[in-house]
Structures are given as C-alpha cells and as structure tokens.
Amino acid sequence: MDRATYMLALNQRVQPGDVLLSIKGAIGVVGLVPEDVPREGDMAIWTVGQSCVILRPKRSAGLDSISLYEYLINETVQKLIKSLASASAIPILTIKDLHTFPVSIPSKQVTEDMQASFTTRQALLDEVAEIQRRIAEERAELWPHTQLVRT
Secondary structure, three states: OOHHHHHHHHHOEOOOOOEEEEOEOOOOOEEEOOOOOOOOOOOOOOEOOOOEEEEOOOHHHOOOHHHHHHHHHOHHHHHHHHHHOEOOOOOEOOHHHHHOOOOOOOOHHHHHHHHHHHHHHHHHHHHHHHHHHHHHHHHHOOOOOOOOOOO
C-alpha cells in the first residue's frame, strides 16, 4: 500500500475524542468517540460509514471535542443542520455545507464549565445504566423469566 493510501485509511479510523456527524439519512445525529476506542496496533479498528463524517477540532482553533459535541447537539444548531440538508428522498448534508457551517468558539472559562458539566452528566448516565442493569437482573430472577427457556 502506498503512503497516500495508508494515510487516507488512517484518517478514516476513529480516534478518542472524534466527533461523528451523520450527513445522510438521519441528518445531524452526533456522537463522541470514547477514550476506550481501539487504537493503532490493536486487533480491531473502528471506522465510520459513508453516512457519517469524522470531525476533529484543531486545538489551535481554540475548540475541543466536547465543546464541538455540545455545540452540535444544541437544539437551535440541530435545526440549522437539518435546514441545510438537500430536499431529496434521502436527506444529505454535503461537505460544502460543512465547510461553510458556522461554529462558535467558546471562551476558556465556558470550555472548562462545559467539560465539567459533560463529565458530571456522563457519571449520571453511568449511574442510570447501572440502575437499568440491576432492574433487568432483578426482573430476570422472577417468574416467568426463570421458567422460560432463553434462546
């Protein structure tokens, strides 16, 4: 494989902190890649399909991944994203649209507050997931769950 092809493939591999944006079909769905994503040298890799793009904010621009994620999930920004989609059977957001899409750069203090809030919310979501797991476990111990054959 030549170096250009290798670099292209490497750039398509998601990395911790990447922001993923759906540009085809369900326009505007946003995700943040977790820290435990497989890394270079691991046996598995994560990539995105043609319906998503990877957004990697440049630190030099003063924008970090969490701030970009929070910006993109904002209700007003979501409406703007959806309004840019082409009106066809399957909505599409073009790369040209993304290049001209306005992104606000928060102050350092706002960024720090946003990161703290994000961390707090993630901890709460972890607690919710644990409660849901315990509820499912409790339910599974009762009739008829204990009598039915699981497939």
